[in-house]
Amino acid sequence: MTRRFPGIEGIALGLVCLVAAAVFVLPLGRLFWTALGRGTGPFVELAGNDAVRRAFLNSLDSAAVSGLCALVVGACLAGLVGLTDIRGKGVFVFLLLLPMMIPPHVTAVAWIQALGPSSPVLGWLGIAPPIGTAHPLYSRAGVIGLLTIQHAPLAFLVVLAALRGLPREMIEAARTSGAGPVRLARRVVLPLLAPSLVAAFALAFVSALGNFGIPALLGVPGGYVTMPVLIWRRLAGFGPSVLSDVATLSMILAVLAVLVVGLQGWLQRRFRVGLVGPPQPPLRIALGRARPLWTAGLVLFVAGTLLLPLASLVATALVPVYGVPLSFATATFENFADVLVRQSAPARAFANSTLAAGAAALVLALFAIVVARFGAGMERRGRLVGGGVTVLAEVSYAIPGLVVSIAFILVYLRPIPLLGLSLYNTLTLIFLAYLTAYLAIGLKPVTAAAGQLDDALDDAARVAGAGFGRRIRRIYLPLVAPAAASGAILVFLTAYNEVTVSALLWSRGAETIGTTIFNFEDGGYTTLAAAMSTVTVAATVVLMALLDRLGRNLPAGVVPWRF
Structure with a gap:
């Protein structure tokens, strides 16, 4: 079946191509051109x-x-x-x-x-x-x-x-x-x-x-x-x-x-x-009398790889100076007060990471919905564009985040022509780099959900006179929204804690959580790094717990740890 793109559907396809060119083709192309020039x-x-x-x-x-x-x-x-x-x-x-x-x-x-x-x-x-x-x-x-x-x-x-x-x-x-x-x-x-x-x-x-x-x-x-x-x-x-x-x-x-x-x-x-x-149903091998031993071994593994470092992290955050033994006499919350209240850089970092990661998660969820819709459709041009963006997303995810940041520096080091707008050393540039680096994370669950939908639903709505926007809003969006929400939360969790992408893009006023912790540790402020790391881990656990609760109402496998 061949269909033409009328009105808003054609505009949506054009916007997908424009966004893909701006955040994928232009930065990575400039990187390769500079290297090969x-x-x-x-x-x-x-x-x-x-x-x-x-x-x-x-x-x-x-x-x-x-x-x-x-x-x-x-x-x-x-x-x-x-x-x-x-x-x-x-x-x-x-x-x-x-x-x-x-x-x-x-x-x-x-x-x-x-x-x-x-x-x-x-x-x-x-x-x-x-x-x-x-x-x-x-x-x-x-x-x-x-x-x-x-x-x-x-x-x-x-x-x-x-x-x-x-x-x-x-x-x-x-x-x-x-x-x-x-x-x-x-x-x-x-x-x-x-x-x-x-x-x-x-x-x-x-x-x-x-x-x-x-x-x-x-x-x-x-x-x-x-x-x-x-x-x-x-x-x-x-x-x-x-x-x-x-x-x-x-x-x-x-x-x-x-x-x-x-x-x-x-x-x-x-x-x-x-x-x-x-x-x-998955195979279940009975462990018999050995089950307590295997369970104990798994508990020891979790304790050794997770609880030991986290306990040391919290203990270091509770002492006034690194190296002082932790006791009731030496325990203090001054480091947490510094990173949460007194110092401006950590507070800005938490706000900037929340804003940049949240905006990236929201934009990528909406973009993934449209890309997956065209990729799973029956129109040839739409499938080509959707498939092409999916390939670009996979390649960008495979490329290290530091390379992505270099690509954006090359493109946006100078002000944008005609507009005279400079994005270098701004949070906006970090946000754009997040779009490039993490689209694959947000796109995968939406693509899987869109691939399971029957084209007859869209055809029936089209015959009934529903336009592209109404079909997306009333039929397609409710069916893929859970997967898009799951992908958005995973994008937020990944971008919220990253340091690789923003390591070369941050500046004073545009700090992120990752760069601030790294700078604390690199500068010798170990107790402050430990305090901020502890807060970050606690926030991560809370967000994962919320995702776990949301996953109870989602299909199996949408939330990674709910099988």
């Missing part, structure tokens, strides 16, 4: 630079090793939670996914305080390292270890979703035929999970490749510099050719990320196994 000479020069070569190899090393470790940890946890009869699955899934929502720099701050010589928790236990010894996390192993903890929930989420789609009859037939756990996993489960395992590794790899907070706080003191940190250093150093050099470095990182995503798609197609049949 000087030919191959800068690439050859950078390839011969020892600092660049080490940073590139360190990025590959940390992303590959931490991605593999995150895959192993996440897959094991998903198998325990998804395939067994362990109790408290909802609570465990919520707690296991919580580190993913905590900002990476907050994770780094928490673990620095948890394992250092001045650790309050280790001090209580009498096992703190001696004062003056090197911090164990300031090393390659520390960076890789925290990247694993940060991104294991991503692999856990992907594999857990895949386990729900396993054909139960194949597994039961193998067990009936005498296959033991090892052979069952090797011959049945792993081949069926191969595409999801590849996706989980690629997601962890790309996320680690663009991570800035953990390598900046742990790698720099340990002499383990990665590409995002090197880009940040180069841009902070200024110079006549700094933007061109940084654009070249950013392009190298962007191309690597896109290549990994492309390799992921090829491997998934190669390992794909076609399955037929209706959905079935």
Whole structure:
């Protein structure tokens, strides 16, 4: 069926193209043009630079090793939670996914305080390292270890979703035929999970490749510099050719990320196994008498990876000076008073992050609704535009956030022609960068919901005389609104806590939560960094709890930890 776009429908399609050009094509195109405009000479020069070569190899090393470790940890946890009869699955899934929502720099701050010589928790236990010894996390192993903890929930989420789609009859037939756990996993489960395992590794790899907070706080003191940190250093150093050099470095990182995503798609197609049949309830392997032991092990894992650093974070925020033991005599709320009341920068940061993340979540939810509507429609031009924007969103999400910020600096460093309006060093520029970096998060649930709608609904309304706007408002919007709301909340949670995108875009008056915490820790104000991090974690938990409550009225799988 071929349809023409009359009136408001054509205007909506044009606006989608205009927004896509402004926040995707123009910034990323300018980045590639700046990097390639000087030919191959800068690439050859950078390839011969020892600092660049080490940073590139360190990025590959940390992303590959931490991605593999995150895959192993996440897959094991998903198998325990998804395939067994362990109790408290909802609570465990919520707690296991919580580190993913905590900002990476907050994770780094928490673990620095948890394992250092001045650790309050280790001090209580009498096992703190001696004062003056090197911090164990300031090393390659520390960076890789925290990247694993940060991104294991991503692999856990992907594999857990895949386990729900396993054909139960194949597994039961193998067990009936005498296959033991090892052979069952090797011959049945792993081949069926191969595409999801590849996706989980690629997601962890790309996320680690663009991570800035953990390598900046742990790698720099340990002499383990990665590409995002090197880009940040180069841009902070200024110079006549700094933007061109940084654009070249950013392009190298962007191309690597896109290549990994492309390799992921090829491997998934190669390992794909076609399955037929209706959905079935997930397999539940009885743990029997061993269930209390497995439950205790899972509790210890959550306590070690979540409660230990958070307890150290809170304890550090409650002392007047870092290193002072926490007791009833030394406990104080002065640090919380400073970041919440006395100092203006933290208060502005909370307001700016709330405003920028909230506006981005709202705009992306509305934009995702329109894009998904055209992408799932029957008109060829609409499908092409919707599909093209979806591809741009996926590519932009794969590109590290620091590269996205460089692209926006290149475009908006000078005032906008004709308008004379300057967006550089403003919160508006951070907001626009959020649109580019996080559209894929808001678009995925809406696209899935729109793909399940029957075109007959739109056709019936069209025959009855309803225009495009009325069909969107009365039919399409009510059906996809829950998924759009879920995507918007996930966008807000991600943007609210980020530091990678805004690390190069913030300025005085346009601080974000992430940059303020990073600057506190980098400047030696550890107790203030801990206090602000504690407030941020508390806000994140509250927002996730609200999303969890909203998820009770949404279809299964819309909220990640509600299965």
